[in-house]
Amino acid sequence: xxxxxxxxxxxxxxxxxxxxxxxxxxxxxxxxxxxxxxxxxxxxxxxxxxxxxxxxxxxxxxxxxxxxxxxxxxxxxxxxxxxxxxxxxxxxxxxxxxxxxxxxxxxxxxxxxxxxxxxxxxxxxxxxxxxxxxxxxxxxxxxxxxxxxxxxxxxxxxxxxxxxxxxxxxxxxxxxxxxxxxxxxxxxxxxxxxxxxxxxxxxxxxxxxxxxxxxxxxxxxxxxxxxxxxxxxxxxxxxxxxxxxxxxxxxxxxxxxxxxxxxxxx
Amino acid sequence: xxxxxxxxxxxxxxxxxxxxxxxxxxxxxxxxxxxxxxxxxxxxxxxxxxxxxxxxxxxxxxxxxxxxxxxxxxxxxxxxxxxxxxxxxxxxxxxxxxxxxxxxxxxxxxxxxxxxxxxxxxxxxxxxxxxxxxxxxxxxxxxxxxxxxxxxxxxxxxxxxxxxxxxxxxxxxxxxxxxxxxxxxxxxxxxxxxxxxxxxxxxxxxxxxxxxxxxxxxxxxxxxxxxxxxxxxxxxxxxxxxxxxxxxxxxxxxxxxxxxxxxxxxxxxxxxxxxxxxxxxxxxxxxxxxxxxxxxxxxxxxxxxxxxxxx
Numbered sequence: 001x002x003x004x005x006x007x008x009x010x011x012x013x014x015x016x017x018x019x020x021x022x023x024x025x026x027x028x029x030x031x032x033x034x035x036x037x038x039x040x041x042x043x044x045x046x047x048x049x050x051x052x053x054x055x056x057x058x059x060x061x062x063x064x065x066x067x068x069x070x071x072x073x074x075x076x077x078x079x080x081x082x083x084x085x086x087x088x089x090x091x092x093x094x095x096x097x098x099x100x101x102x103x104x105x106x107x108x109x110x111x112x113x114x115x116x117x118x119x120x121x122x123x124x125x126x127x128x129x130x131x132x133x134x135x136x137x138x139x140x141x142x143x144x145x146x147x148x149x150x151x152x153x154x155x156x157x158x159x160x161x162x163x164x165x166x167x168x169x170x171x172x173x174x175x176x177x178x179x180x181x182x183x184x185x186x187x188x189x190x191x192x193x194x195x196x197x198x199x200x201x202x203x204x205x206x207x208x209x210x211x212x213x214x215x216x217x218x219x220x221x222x223x224x225x226x227x228x229x230x231x232x233x234x235x236x237x238x239x240x241x242x243x244x245x246x247x248x249x250x251x252x253x254x255x256x257x258x259x260x261x262x263x264x265x266x
Numbered sequence: 267x268x269x270x271x272x273x274x275x276x277x278x279x280x281x282x283x284x285x286x287x288x289x290x291x292x293x294x295x296x297x298x299x300x301x302x303x304x305x306x307x308x309x310x311x312x313x314x315x316x317x318x319x320x321x322x323x324x325x326x327x328x329x330x331x332x333x334x335x336x337x338x339x340x341x342x343x344x345x346x347x348x349x350x351x352x353x354x355x356x357x358x359x360x361x362x363x364x365x366x367x368x369x370x371x372x373x374x375x376x377x378x379x380x381x382x383x384x385x386x387x388x389x390x391x392x393x394x395x396x397x398x399x400x401x402x403x404x405x406x407x408x409x410x411x412x413x414x415x416x417x418x419x420x421x422x423x424x425x426x427x428x429x430x431x432x433x434x435x436x437x438x439x440x441x442x443x444x445x446x447x448x449x450x451x452x453x454x455x456x457x458x459x460x461x462x463x464x465x466x467x468x469x470x471x472x473x474x475x476x477x478x479x480x481x482x483x484x485x486x487x488x489x490x491x492x493x494x495x496x497x498x499x500x501x502x503x504x505x506x507x508x509x510x511x512x513x514x515x516x517x518x519x520x521x522x523x524x525x526x527x528x529x530x531x532x533x534x535x536x537x538x539x540x541x542x543x544x545x546x547x548x549x550x551x552x553x554x555x556x557x558x559x560x561x562x563x564x565x566x567x568x569x570x571x572x573x574x575x576x577x
């Protein structure tokens with residue numbers, strides 16, 4: 001698996017194709033995918049339409065192109081013998097298509113993750129499960145971005161800067177041994193680095209969340225390697241089953257190396 | 267009178283009429299009061315057929331010169347507006363005021379460059395324009411087709427700061443320009459013609475057409491509540507008919523929409539609900555009150571949700 005740094009080299013290429021992307025339709029094959037597959041998976045086999053294993057929920061039409069909710073869940077329980085180790089999210093026609101890589105612990109038992117992404121254009125979105133045996137399984141959806149008045153830029157840039165790094169762990173009161181849902185949100189503008197600075201005529205440097213880690217009593221549950229396709233104020237919502245009381249910790253590292261940590265006792 | 271209270275036949279006839287009005291040759295402006303004219307945008311999304319003329323745009327004529335308030339949703343509309351203006355007066359355009367960055371309000375800017383006017387906007391308009399113009403250029407060159415050709419994003423040369431309204435003079439006609447805290451967008455500007463007491467709200471106020479939230483629901487509610495008390499004789503909303511009575515009714519309905527969805531979204535957030543739950547349940551009782559509800563309502567709920575999550 002290539003790292004996120006590789007993604008930068010595909011930017012120019014994908015920008016060149018953006019103009020043709022809108023004509024693309026749901027049932028037509030993605031123009032981008034063959035080259036993305038080659039770049040990130042080489043000649044590895046990917047089983048397509050793996051709907052028996054995985055479900056990807058995405059709206060057919062993005063209401064707000066800057067905040068498109070995605071939910072991915074597995075149809076079988078995660079066990080130490082057989083589990084989804086990584087979940088790769090691709091948004092084909094985004095400037096940086098490789099949008100997220102979730103590294104998952106089998107201790108979560110039930111894989112059910114939701115996040116919010118930016119969708120720049122009509123696009124296929126795909127989730128690829130990489131099993132602990134190394135096999136790859138893919139599901140995909142087609143999303144129409146609504147475009148119009150809401151650009152992918154921040155709605156209130158001053159408010160976003162003022163609360164940079166604030167975090168929340170949101171959940172109902174957890175019962176030991178019961179599956180519960182939790183949501184981690186960090187306030188972060190997740191700047192794309194693709195915006196021009198009027199005065200300098202240079203690009204405003206990218207400043208985005210690189211990783212989000214979730215641990216329970218120091219055991220890792222989820223690690224997200226992310227990029228600029230994740231919405232402003234990145235959010236992960238997931239299910240897990242606490243087997244004892246303890247502390248749920250969320251640690252966020254951004255592209256400037258700033259670290260934000262938030263904890264919640266369960 | 268509100269559109270939805272018209273009979274279906276009248277409705278169809280008036281919609282056809284306004285489409286024709288937008289189809290270039292018959293583009294015309296209505297008089298709000300002496301020296302104040304506007305073209306009412308159609309309640310549609312921008313298309314090549316309506317040349318993007320979906321927002322209210324117009325001008326105010328002073329003794330020396332003219333101020334354009336929002337320039338049109340395409341270069342084509344900007345030119346139509348300029349022709350309509352020249353039919354009313356020979357005076358030059360000295361100011362082009364943009365109430366905010368959305369394309370239906372600014373894409374006609376380039377049609378007025380021959381007058382070498384001062385372009386004016388909110389202090390945050392330049393940044394908003396800069397960060398969005400590539401995106402808008404891509405989306406609107408496609409959705410507007412030929413009408414888009416010639417459109418340019420012209421950055422204001424004079425800006426208005428929050429808390430410091432400015433007054434510009436058209437020759438014995440003073441306009442007060444006020445910049446707001448984040449509401450519809452983070453850079454909304456209103457124009458108040460002191461002599462006729464006409465308020466141009468920009469998209470702080472939507473009448474008949476569903477409001478589109480691209481800023482802050484809390485800020486918008488706050489600022490609209492304050493506008494309620496302003497002493498005015500005429501109003502030109504960002505969308506919908508100009509007038510005084512329609513202003514009071516429209517403002518109440520607009521506020522009611524925002525307050526209603528805010529209350530319901532807060533309840534969902536407090537119950538640890540999701541955006542998807544909110545978009546499928548919130549504000550459905552508002553559906554019959556607004557045109558284009560299907561196009562913008564769920565987006566408004568999504569935008570409000572991610573704001574209210576941080577309360």
